[in-house]
Each structure stands twice: as structure tokens, then as C-alpha cells.
Amino acid sequence: MLKRSxxxxxxxxxxxxxxxxxxxxxxxxxAVSALTLSALDLANIRSAESAAEFIHDSRLRLTGLNIAxxxxxxxSGIDRISSEPPAPSATVAIPRGDIVTxxxxxxxxxxxxxxxxDALAALRxxxxxxVAMASPLSMTQSDTRIAVEPAxxxxxxxxxxxxxxxxxxxxxxxAGTLPAANISLPSTIALLPPPAPGLPPPSxxxxxxxxxxxxxxxxxxxxxxxxxxARGEPVRGQMxxxxxxxxxxxxxxxPSDICGVVYQNAGRHLACQFTFACDxxxxxxxxxxxxxxxxxxxxQTLDGExxxxxVAKSTHYHAVYVHPNWVGEMKKLVRYGIHNFYRPIAWGxxxxxxxxxxxxxxxxx
Numbered sequence: 001m002l003k004r005s006x007x008x009x010x011x012x013x014x015x016x017x018x019x020x021x022x023x024x025x026x027x028x029x030x031a032v033s034a035l036t037l038s039a040l041d042l043a044n045i046r047s048a049e050s051a052a053e054f055i056h057d058s059r060l061r062l063t064g065l066n067i068a069x070x071x072x073x074x075x076s077g078i079d080r081i082s083s084e085p086p087a088p089s090a091t092v093a094i095p096r097g098d099i100v101t102x103x104x105x106x107x108x109x110x111x112x113x114x115x116x117x118d119a120l121a122a123l124r125x126x127x128x129x130x131v132a133m134a135s136p137l138s139m140t141q142s143d144t145r146i147a148v149e150p151a152x153x154x155x156x157x158x159x160x161x162x163x164x165x166x167x168x169x170x171x172x173x174x175a176g177t178l179p180a181a182n183i184s185l186p187s188t189i190a191l192l193p194p195p196a197p198g199l200p201p202p203s204x205x206x207x208x209x210x211x212x213x214x215x216x217x218x219x220x221x222x223x224x225x226x227x228x229x230a231r232g233e234p235v236r237g238q239m240x241x242x243x244x245x246x247x248x249x250x251x252x253x254x255p256s257d258i259c260g261v262v263y264q265n266a267g268r269h270l271a272c273q274f275t276f277a278c279d280x281x282x283x284x285x286x287x288x289x290x291x292x293x294x295x296x297x298x299x300q301t302l303d304g305e306x307x308x309x310x311v312a313k314s315t316h317y318h319a320v321y322v323h324p325n326w327v328g329e330m331k332k333l334v335r336y337g338i339h340n341f342y343r344p345i346a347w348g349x350x351x352x353x354x355x356x357x358x359x360x361x362x363x364x365x
Contacts, residue, residue: 200357203304204246207354208257210302221259222298223291228276228283230339231290237336238294240311242301244341247315250353254315304357310334313350314341 013021204210210218222242230241248254248261254273255261265272272278285291300306310333317339318324330342343350 200304201355203302203356204249204354205302205304207356208249215302218258219295219298219302221262222301223294224276224283225262225274226294226297227285227291229274230337231287231294233337233339235293235297236308237339238297239301239306239308240314240334240336240339240341241317242297242306243308243311244314244317246301246356247313247350247353251313251315251347251350253347307356311341312343313353314343315347316342316344318342 205215205218208218222245225245226238226242230238233241245258245261249256249258255264262274263272263277266277269278269280276283297306312333314333316326316330318327319338320335320340321338327342329344329346331345333341333343335341
């Protein structure tokens with residue numbers, strides 16, 4: 001008889017190892033399920049709530065309360081609502097205007113002597129709406145009730161209205177309504193047109209009585225001052241120089257004519273009022289454009305079409321690269337280009353001196 005030995009497989013797992021492997025698989029399964037549920041929850045997919053709703057719907061189907069029964073339930077509810085009587089309603093016409101309500105008499109009725117059955121029997125022949133409108137007020141906290149009897153309403157004419165600035169006698173009898181006729185306003189509140197503007201102030205040429213040859217001479221002297229003193233300056237700076245010359249004429253401290261102001265002390269070398277008049281240089285005019293502009297500014301200034309408010313009553317100016325000894329006695333008003341414009345403090349603001357017409361050049365830009 002052949003005998004052989006049967007050896008167990010050394011690689012076969014023991015019971016403890018199989019149990020441990022099964023437990024590991026279960027743990028892995030639970031972990032995967034938990035991760036899946038977490039991912040679904042992050043994706044806003046409520047799987048647990050969906051499952052609960054499914055179970056709830058299944059129970060409803062088992063008990064017979066499924067969706068198929070909803071139409072019957074809705075129809076029965078509508079029938080129950082429609083079967084109820086509608087609430088009574090009434091339309092009341094309220095008179096317009098002023099009314100006087102008379103005092104309403106009332107009587108104290110003993111509730112113990114009147115039964116509800118007798119009250120309803122007495123109102124059998126009346127309409128339900130009229131009964132509801134004329135029913136007496138009930139008092140819940142007392143044993144008595146007040147029967148209110150409405151008094152006839154009589155309309156009285158309202159007193160005449162009083163309107164401001166209108167004669168009351170001009171109103172019609174029916175003051176409660178708008179009058180059909182037009183009411184004329186009194187002259188005290190009538191809309192009047194704005195007053196006509198007055199004449200412009202006299203121009204410098206009118207104040208100085210410049211006509212003919214005298215006007216041409218004054219215009220030429222003023223153009224020379226503009227050209228030789230400020231031809232390289234902005235246009236507004238050239239206007240300011242012309243205005244300084246006119247201000248000196250009207251100030252009372254300088255000659256009373258334009259040429260006398262421009263060429264004052266011209267015989268004294270570098271001691272005159274305007275440097276170009278006594279510096280000894282040639283006075284030839286080489287820039288035709290600047291010369292034409294200077295003549296135009298001189299003419300418009302004499303005609304009262306140019307007045308620079310910032311310059312105001314300035315009587316002095318100097319270039320910014322020099323510092324005269326009289327600056328400490330001056331009030332600086334404005335600067336244009338390289339020139340600063342001043343007026344002596346001791347002379348005041350010059351309000352008593354004339355201000356001529358305002359022209360288009362005066363508008364700030």
C-alpha cells in the first residue's frame with residue numbers, strides 16, 4: 001500500500017489572518033463611502049435627504065396618500081370654500097362739501113325686556129343690507145344698549161373764502177367752487193418787466209473830451225507806452241499797462257492828459273516815469289503785428305471797451321527782475337507776465353476815481 005504524506009500549504013492564510021483581511025476590507029469600504037458622501041455633500045448633492053424623501057414617498061404610497069389623490073383633495077377644498085356665503089357688502093355715497101351733523105337722540109333700551117327673537121321678527125320685512133347699516137351699536141360690557149337714530153343731514157353754504165391779495169367782493173356767490181371768470185391780480189403783486197439797464201459810464205475819451213487831433217495824439221502816446229513797455233507780454237498784460245496810464249490821468253497826482261503822463265520827466269535820463277521815454281534808445285517800430293495790436297488796445301481802452309478788474313486802480317508796475325525802493329509803500333494787486341502791478345497804500349483803493357465801461361475783454365478766461 002502506497003503511502004504518501006499530505007503537507008499543508010505553508011502559504012495558506014490562517015483564520016486570524018482571514019478575519020483581519022475581512023475587517024480591513026470593511027474599513028476600506030466604509031472609508032470610501034464616507035469620502036463619496038463628503039464629495040456629494042460638497043457638490044451640493046444631498047444624497048441622504050434624497051433617500052429620506054424617497055422613503056417618505058414610499059410610505060405615502062403604501063398608505064394611499066400619493067400624488068394621484070391630490071386633485072380630489074384640491075377639488076373638495078374648492079367646493080368647501082365656494083359653498084360658504086359671501087360676506088355682505090354695501091356702497092355708501094358720502095356727500096361732498098361742508099355738512100352740519102345734528103345731534104342724534106338716543107334712548108336707553110333695557111336688554112332684559114327685548115329678546116333677540118322679537119327683534120329679528122320685527123325686522124323680517126326689511127332688507128338685509130338696510131338692517132346691517134341701521135343696526136344699533138352693541139355694548140359688550142354693559143347690560144344696556146344705545147339705539148341711535150340718524151338725524152337728517154342738511155348742507156349749509158360754506159363761508160366765503162379769503163384769498164391773499166384778492167378782494168373778497170370780487171368772488172362769486174358759490175365760493176366753494178372755482179370761479180369761471182378770470183380774477184385780475186392787484187398791481188402790488190403784478191409781474192412787471194425788469195427795469196431797462198442804464199447808460200454805461202462815460203469812457204476815458206469822453207471824460208477827457210478827446211476829439212479829432214487831440215484824440216489821435218492821445219491814442220498814439222498810449223500805443224507807444226503799450227508797445228515799448230509790454231509788447232512781449234500777454235495781451236492782458238498790455239491792457240494792464242494801458243489801464244495804469246489812464247488811472248494816473250484820473251488820480252490827481254500826475255498830469256491830467258495821456259501824453260503828459262507817458263512822457264513825464266522824459267528829459268531826465270533814466271529818471272522818467274516810463275523807462276522807454278528816457279533811456280536814450282532808438283524808438284523805431286520794427287514789429288508791425290505788435291504795433292497794430294498796441295494801437296487796437298489803445299483805441300478800445302479810450303473807448304471804454306477794455307477794463308481789467310484785477311488791475312483795478314493800479315498806478316505803478318515794475319518788472320519782476322528789479323526791486324524798486326518804493327515797493328514797501330505799495331499794495332500788490334496782480335501780476336501779468338513779468339510785471340507786478342501796485343497801488344500806493346496811502347492813496348486808498350481809489351473808489352472815488354472813475355471806472356469806465358466793461359467790454360468783452362473784461363471777461364475772465
